[in-house]
Amino acid sequence: MSSDLKLTFIDRLRIMRETRFGAFVPVLLALAAIWTYFGIAVPIWNYWGDSDAENIRFIFLSSRNIYNLFMQSAVIATLAVGITVVLLLGDIDLSAAATAGVCAALLGVLVLAGVPAWMACLIVMGVGTVMGAAQGVLVAYVGIPSFVVTLAGLLGFQGLMQKILPTGNLNVGDPFIRGFARVLLPDTAGWALATACVLAFAVLNLRKQGQRRQKGLELESSVAVWGQVAFFGVLMFATVATLNSYRSVPLLVVLLMAITALVGWVTTSTPYGRSIFAVGGNQESARRVGMNVKRIRVSAFAIVGLMAAIGGIFGASRFGSVSYTAFAGGSLLLESIGAAVIGGTSLFGGRGSVWNAILGALVIGSLGNGLDLSGASSADKLMFSGAILLLAVAIDAVSRSGST
Numbered sequence: 001m002s003s004d005l006k007l008t009f010i011d012r013l014r015i016m017r018e019t020r021f022g023a024f025v026p027v028l029l030a031l032a033a034i035w036t037y038f039g040i041a042v043p044i045w046n047y048w049g050d051s052d053a054e055n056i057r058f059i060f061l062s063s064r065n066i067y068n069l070f071m072q073s074a075v076i077a078t079l080a081v082g083i084t085v086v087l088l089l090g091d092i093d094l095s096a097a098a099t100a101g102v103c104a105a106l107l108g109v110l111v112l113a114g115v116p117a118w119m120a121c122l123i124v125m126g127v128g129t130v131m132g133a134a135q136g137v138l139v140a141y142v143g144i145p146s147f148v149v150t151l152a153g154l155l156g157f158q159g160l161m162q163k164i165l166p167t168g169n170l171n172v173g174d175p176f177i178r179g180f181a182r183v184l185l186p187d188t189a190g191w192a193l194a195t196a197c198v199l200a201f202a203v204l205n206l207r208k209q210g211q212r213r214q215k216g217l218e219l220e221s222s223v224a225v226w227g228q229v230a231f232f233g234v235l236m237f238a239t240v241a242t243l244n245s246y247r248s249v250p251l252l253v254v255l256l257m258a259i260t261a262l263v264g265w266v267t268t269s270t271p272y273g274r275s276i277f278a279v280g281g282n283q284e285s286a287r288r289v290g291m292n293v294k295r296i297r298v299s300a301f302a303i304v305g306l307m308a309a310i311g312g313i314f315g316a317s318r319f320g321s322v323s324y325t326a327f328a329g330g331s332l333l334l335e336s337i338g339a340a341v342i343g344g345t346s347l348f349g350g351r352g353s354v355w356n357a358i359l360g361a362l363v364i365g366s367l368g369n370g371l372d373l374s375g376a377s378s379a380d381k382l383m384f385s386g387a388i389l390l391l392a393v394a395i396d397a398v399s400r401s402g403s404t
Contacts, residue, residue, distance in 0.1 A: 027343050027356060027359045027363060028359065030342070030363050031362055031366060034363065034366045035060070035061065037370070038060040038370030039059075039061040041370075060369070060370055062246075063242050063243070063245040064246045065369065066243070067243055067246045069366060070243070070253050071318060072368075072369065073361045073362055073364070073365035074252050074256050074314055074318065075100075075311050075318065075332065076332065076336050076361045076364060076365065077357065077358050077361035077362075078256060078259070078307055078310055078314055079100060079308060079311045079333075079336035080336045080340045080343070080357035080358070080360060081259070081263055081307055081354045082263075082304040082306070082307025082308060083096055083304060083336055083337055083357070084340045084343070084352055084353070084354050084356075085276065085300050085303045085304060085307075086146070086300050086301060086304050087340055087346070087347060088267070088276050088300075088345065088349060088350065089279055089296070089297055089300050090279075090280050090347075091139065091297065091349075092147055092150065093301065093304045094153070094154045094333065095135065095150040095153030096307075096311075096333060096336060097308070097327055098154050098157035098327070098328045099131050099132065099153070099157055099308035100128075100311040100312035100315065100327050101157070101161045101326075101328040102127075102128075102131070102157050102160050102312075103124040103127060103128045103309040103312035103313070104312030104327060105164040105170065105312075105322050106123075106124050106127060106164060107120050107121065107177070107312065107313060107316055108165075108171075108172045108316060108322045109170070110124070111172060111177065112170075117174045117176035117177050118176060124309050124313065125309045125313075127309065128305040128306055128307075128309025129302050131153075131308075132304045132308065133299075133301060133302035133305060135149050135150055135153050136298035136299070136300065136301030136302060137298055139297055139298075139301065140293070140294040140295075140298050146301075158324075158328045161324055161327070162324060165322065165323075165324060168324045168325070169322070169324070170321060170322045170323075171321045172316045172322060173320065177317050178317055179251070179317070180252050180255065180313065181250065181251075181314070181317040183250070183251040184248035184249065185249040185251065186248065189249075190243065190248060190249035191240060191244075194236040194240045198229065198236055201228075201232050205225050205228060205229060206225070252318065257358075259310065260354055260355065260357075263354050264354045268353075272296075275291050275296055276300060277351075278291060278350075279291065279293050279296050279349075280349030280350035282350075315327065335361075335364050338364055339361040339363070339364050340352070340356075340360060341389060341393060342360035342363050342388060343357045343361075343363075344356045344360075347393065363388065367381070367384055368381055
C-alpha cells in the first residue's frame with residue numbers, strides 16, 4: 001500500500017513539473033516561504049537589537065531592500081540564464097564566472113585605453129562568445145567531457161584575469177558603463193512597460209490556445225488561461241509599485257528581462273531551441289533524425305560565453321570596478337549554477353526554462369540577503385544554500401525516476 005502511494009506521489013510530481021507552468025510552482029513556493037519568514041523575523045530581530053528608526057527601515061520587505069535584492073541578483077541571474085542553456089543539453093559549464101571576470105577586466109582595460117564604451121562592450125561580448133565556443137568545440141568534436149573542459153577553463157581563465165589585472169582591481173568610471181546600473185526609468189515608463197508585458201503575455205496565451213485548437217489538441221480552460229494572465233499581472237504591477245516607491249525601475253533589470261525573453265523565445269519557439277531539448281532528452285535519437293548534435297553543443301556553449309560577457313558588463317556597471325574576488329574568487333559560479341538548478345532545470349538535460357533561472361536567482365539572493373539582515377554568519381549562508389540546492393536536485397531526481 002505504501003509503495004503504491006509513493007509511486008502515486010512521484011507520478012504526480014513528475015506530471016506537475018512537466019506541465020506548462022508546473023515547474024514554476026516549487027520555486028515560487030520556496031520564494032514565498034523565504035520572503036514570508038524573513039519578512040516576519042527580521043523586523044523582530046532588528047527591534048530587539050536596536051529600535052532606532054534608522055535600523056528598522058532595513059526590514060526585509062521594505063521597498064529599499066527589495067530594490068537592492070533585484071540589483072544584487074542581476075549578475076547571478078544573467079549567468080544562470082546562460083548556464084541553463086547548457087544544462088538543457090545535459091552538459092555543464094564551470095567556467096562561466098571566470099569568463100565573466102575576464103570579459104569585465106578586458107572591458108575596463110579597453111575603456112581606460114580610450115576605446116569608446118559601446119564598442120568595448122561589443123568587443124567583450126564577442127570575446128566571451130569565442131571563449132565559450134572554443135570550449136564547446138573541445139566538448140563536441142574532441143569528445144572531452146564538459147566537466148573536465150570547463151574545469152580547465154575555470155582555472156585558465158582565472159589565471160588570465162590575474163594577468164589582465166595584476167593588482168586584482170580596476171575602477172570603471174565610464175558614464176556609459178555605469179549607466180546600466182544607475183539609469184532609472186520614469187515612473188510612468190515603468191507602469192507602461194508593465195502594462196505592455198501583461199498584454200503581450202495575454203496575447204501569447206490566446207495565440208497558443210488558437211494553435212492548440214487548430215491542431216485538435218486539448219485546450220486549457222478559460223479560467224486557467226485568464227488566471228495565469230491575472231497572476232502575471234499582479235506580479236508585474238506589484239514589482240513596479242515596489243520599485244517606484246523607493247526609486248524607480250532600474251534599466252539593469254529591464255535589460256535582464258529583455259535578454260531573458262529573447263533567450264526564452266529562442267529556446268522554446270524556434271527549431272534551434274527545440275533541437276536543444278531534443279539533444280538533451282536523447283542525443284542518439286536526435287542524431288538519427290538528422291540533427292547536427294555537435295554544432296548544437298558548440299552553439300550552446302557560445303551562448304553561455306555571451307551571457308557571461310553580459311554578466312561581466314553588468315557587474316562592472318553595478319560595482320563601478322572589476323575585481324578578481326567579485327568574479328573568480330567568490331561564490332558567483334556556485335550561486336549561478338545553483339540558481340539554474342533551484343529553478344527546476346534538470347542536470348540530466350531535456351527539461352528546464354530560462355525564466356525559472358531568474359526565479360532561482362531570486363531564491364539564492366533572497367536567502368543570502370535575509371540571512372545578512374538577520375545577522376547570520378557566512379557559514380550559515382553556505383549551509384542553507386547547500387541544503388536548498390540539494391533539495392532541488394533531489395526533487396529533480398525523484399521526478400525523473402517516476403518518469404522512468
